[in-house]
Amino acid sequence: MIEWVSYFIVALMIISAIFAVEWKDLLAAVVGMAAVSLFASIAFFFLQAPDVAMTEAAIGAAMSAAVFIFAIKRTQRYESEEEGTGWWVRW
């Protein structure tokens, strides 16, 4: 039974990583990155490493996302300007 749970966790982790890379909203991308860290933490727990799982859950899923959100608050939220406004946009 535990093999199916690990397959499921790894599949969710890869899907979250693809979404974190492909989303244009940087805030949503950071949420995807935190989801990758959360599923990696569950995978560390299944791989019999509970101390690494605790550290990854605290640092990867909470603190790294918080630092990214502070950086997005100081800069801009969306990845690029709107497409289709004119040919000079990509100039």
Place this chain on the structure above:
Amino acid sequence: MISVYYFGAISLILIGLYAILTKRNILKMLVGLSIMETGVNLLLISVGYVRGKSAPILSEGVSANQAVDPIPQALVLTAIVIGVATTALALSVAINLYERYKTLDVEKIRGLRG
């Protein structure tokens, strides 16, 4: 048979490398770097895993010869801390770049324009 964790870790490394190579936004590249670092940590932990053994914490009923390899776990604890320090430093550099150039696009940040 290849372990599913090896597949997941190498997939995370490749997705992060794709984000670093193809995206133009600095914050998106740093998201890719963080994903890549998670993949490397997962690969190191899954190398030290032995099937059917328990966590390397000595207590009653668990002796030293029925635990998984504890050395990659100490290595990965160090690597996680180094990774978050690197990410925080890179984000502060990105904030300074945005305040100077008013953009996060790496194709528009050219030269040292005072």
